[in-house]
Every structure is written in structure tokens, then in C-alpha cells.
Amino acid sequence: MRWRASVRAGVGLFAVLVGLLGLAAAAATWWLPGWLQERLAREASQRLGRAGTLERLELSWTAPGITLHGLQVAAADGSAPPQIELQRLRLALSWASVVRRAPGVQALELDAPRLRMARLAGGHTDLDDILARGGGPGSGAPARPPPEATPPPQCGEG
Numbered sequence: 001m002r003w004r005a006s007v008r009a010g011v012g013l014f015a016v017l018v019g020l021l022g023l024a025a026a027a028a029t030w031w032l033p034g035w036l037q038e039r040l041a042r043e044a045s046q047r048l049g050r051a052g053t054l055e056r057l058e059l060s061w062t063a064p065g066i067t068l069h070g071l072q073v074a075a076a077d078g079s080a081p082p083q084i085e086l087q088r089l090r091l092a093l094s095w096a097s098v099v100r101r102a103p104g105v106q107a108l109e110l111d112a113p114r115l116r117m118a119r120l121a122g123g124h125t126d127l128d129d130i131l132a133r134g135g136g137p138g139s140g141a142p143a144r145p146p147p148e149a150t151p152p153p154q155c156g157e158g
Contacts, residue, residue, distance in 0.1 A: 033057045040068075048130050050074045050083070065092040075116070076126055083127065087112035087157065112157040 037057040044052035055070025073084040088111035094104045118126045 033059055036066075044073070047133060048073060049133055050076065050130070051078070063092060064095060065090060067091075073130075076129060081116060082114075083116050083130075085112070085114040086110060108153040110153055110155045113155060 034057075036059075037054050040057065041052050041054045044054075051074040053070070053072045053074075054068055056068075058067040058069070059065075060067070068086070068089045071084075071086040071089055072082040075081065075083045088109070090107070090109040091105055092107040092109075094106045096104060120126060120128075
């Protein structure tokens with residue numbers, strides 16, 4: 001009779017673990033994309049010094065990756081059309097990189113990329129402030145070597 005109680009306790013523990021795993025999966029599916037979307041837009045705005053917006057973010061669990069929809073970076077004066085627009089940006093990660101916790105991009109897809117740039121007085125452009133913050137040429141920031149084996153991006157509608 002004791003073994004039956006042990007089996008019942010084991011089955012109950014298994015059911016609780018499956019339930020907790022289901023709750024974690026539900027939270028990752030419904031809550032995490034919204035939280036990441038807000039965080040990415042806020043972080044982009046801080047790092048670029050301009051307003052950044054993101055319409056929607058999708059996470060893929062079957063083939064690890066992230067898709068950003070409606071990514072925009074505002075112009076410096078705010079009244080002009082967005083300086084940078086991407087209809088869709090998809091990053092496909094390799095499973096090995098997920099396990100190692102080191103970003104390894106298998107594919108990068110860009111749909112309808114738009115860049116608006118104007119030459120200003122003195123040979124400057126209206127993107128110089130972004131380049132200075134992001135480690136572009138002349139910013140004094142050390143250049144990071146590109147990740148190994150990153151495929152070239154695939155662009156559509158642009």
C-alpha cells in the first residue's frame with residue numbers, strides 16, 4: 001500500500017511541474033513579447049538620442065528568433081518623416097548560440113528598409129549624431145570585430 005501512496009505523490013508532483021511549465025510557457029508567449037517591445041523601444045531611444053517606435057515584436061520558439069515589425073527612428077527635429085524605417089526585421093538564431101548564451105545569427109532579413117539622409121553645412125549629415133553615439137567612424141569608440149560566420153542580410157522591397 002505504501003507504494004501506491006508514493007506513486008500518487010509522484011503523479012501529483014509531475015502534474016504540478018507540468019502546470020508550472022505551462023504557466024511559464026504562457027507567460028513567455030503572451031507577456032514577454034510586450035515587455036521586450038517596450039524595453040527595446042526605450043533602449044533604442046536612449047542609445048540613439050531620438051524617439052524610437054516598434055509596432056510589434058514576435059518571438060519564435062520552434063526556430064529560435066525574433067521579428068520586429070514597424071521599426072522607426074524619428075528625425076532629429078521630430079517634425080520630418082522618420083529617419084530610419086524598417087517594415088520587418090527578422091533575426092534567426094542558431095540553437096547552439098541559444099544554449100551557449102552567445103548571440104549567433106543564422107539569418108538576417110530586412111523588409112522595406114528606408115533611410116532618409118540629408119547633407120548639412122560643413123560636410124556633415126543629419127545622421128552624424130546617431131553615428132557618434134553608436135561607434136561610427138570618427139566617434140573615437142573602438143570598433144568591435146564582426147561576429148564570425150554571420151551571413152549577409154537579405155533585403156526585400158528595398
